[in-house]
Amino acid sequence: MSPPYIYRWAGLLTVVGLLAGVTAVVLLDRGPSRTLAAGPVLDLPVSTAPAVVPLAPARPAIAPTLLSTTAGGGAEGKAVALTFDDGPDPAFTPRILDLLAAHRAHATFCMVGRAAQAHPDLVRRVVAEGHRLCNHTITHDAGIGMRTPDVMTRQLQISRDLLAQVSGDADVDYFRAPEGKWSPALVRSSAQDGMRALGWTVDPLDWTQPGADAIVARVQQRTHPGAVVLLHDGGGPRDQTVAAVEALLPWLADRGYSFVLPT
Ligand SMILES: [Zn+2]
Numbered sequence: 001m002s003p004p005y006i007y008r009w010a011g012l013l014t015v016v017g018l019l020a021g022v023t024a025v026v027l028l029d030r031g032p033s034r035t036l037a038a039g040p041v042l043d044l045p046v047s048t049a050p051a052v053v054p055l056a057p058a059r060p061a062i063a064p065t066l067l068s069t070t071a072g073g074g075a076e077g078k079a080v081a082l083t084f085d086d087g088p089d090p091a092f093t094p095r096i097l098d099l100l101a102a103h104r105a106h107a108t109f110c111m112v113g114r115a116a117q118a119h120p121d122l123v124r125r126v127v128a129e130g131h132r133l134c135n136h137t138i139t140h141d142a143g144i145g146m147r148t149p150d151v152m153t154r155q156l157q158i159s160r161d162l163l164a165q166v167s168g169d170a171d172v173d174y175f176r177a178p179e180g181k182w183s184p185a186l187v188r189s190s191a192q193d194g195m196r197a198l199g200w201t202v203d204p205l206d207w208t209q210p211g212a213d214a215i216v217a218r219v220q221q222r223t224h225p226g227a228v229v230l231l232h233d234g235g236g237p238r239d240q241t242v243a244a245v246e247a248l249l250p251w252l253a254d255r256g257y258s259f260v261l262p263t
Contacts, residue, residue, distance in 0.1 A: 064191040066182060067174075068199035069226040070262040078225045080252055081262040082107040082245075083200065085136060085176065086207075087234030088115055088122035095242045096233045097129060103249040105259035106130050108198070110176040113138030113159045115234055120166045127170040132261050134174035134198055135160045140235070145183035152186060156193050174198040174262065198262055200230040204244075207232045212243035219248055228262055 070081040082100075084107055087093045093109075100107055109126050111133060116123045127133065137144055138159045144152060160172045175195035177186055187197040204210075204218035219229060231241050252259070 062191040062194060062196055064188040064197070066187055066197045066199045067262055068201055068228055070228055070260055071226065072258075072260040072263050078256045078258065079260040080223055080225070080257045081228045081260055082231065083110060083134070083176070083198065083228060083262070084108070084231050084233040085110040085235070086112055086115070086140065086232050088119045088126065089234035089238065090119055090122065092238040092242055093119075093122050093126070093233045096245060097125060097131075099242070099245050099249060100131070100259075101129060103253060103259070105249060105253075106132070106261055107259065108132045108134050108174060108261055109233070110134035110136040110174070110198070111163060112136050112140045112234070113162045116163055116166045123163070123167045123170075127167050132174065133163050133167060133170055133172045134176050135163055135172050135195055136176050137178055138162060140178045142177070142179040142181045145177055145181050145186040149185060149189065152189050153193065156189055156195070160193065160195065196262070199228065201227040202229045204229075204231070206238070206241045206244065207236060209237065209240050212240040212247070215240060215244035216247045216251075219244070220251065223252070223257075225257075 070079055072079045082105065084093075084096060087109060088111060096107075099105075109131055111123065111126075113136075123133070135156065136159075137155060141155065144155055147155065156175060160175075163172045164170060172195060174197075175190040175193075176198045180199065182197065182199070190197045201224075202219055202222045204215045204222075206215045215231075223229060231245065232238055233241065249259075
């Protein structure tokens, strides 16, 4: 007697189980349908998603090319852009700034983030005296051009934001790769982040300390209208550079050069 009862109960349970399963499937299936039914409301954020793009800070597009010469200048169009790397340095940057001020010359300072952080007063003085900031990474990382795009972009942004913060929100218009070790991706990334990739035309190798006279002679021989001159106000002893700049500023001014920011 008992087996048939067991089968009946088992059959009943099976039927109940199946019904429950079907009901669950139907409910689950209706869930998304209800969500979709509320489409007009839910569609709103989806359809407005592209509007996020215009909310990004508007920056003029920068050509992804390495800027190694400069335009501008006086009536004769003779312009030279002086650039100082690896500072700021409390021993040498103030002396360079004094010389530039005496000649009403403006220059670009490619600062190492770590040095900028250590000497915020010098960063602010550079900005206050009309010079421009150039991002030179936080640690003078010559390998930045070989990083993955994400890491490269993050490095560029972190060092730029650091300079902006230390300077009191000054613009950081340029980026210069440490040791001039560019990669096409680095030039592109720099431009995308609103910083012109800044190269140079004249490199007197002042950092090798060849003597102030040699630095002066090299700059005199190689400078032409539109030249971007690479010098260093930090990263080591720069007395020779300071002495060279003292001689070069009047020499260049006498020849009709005006001192411009790279454009
Ligand atoms: Zn450097």
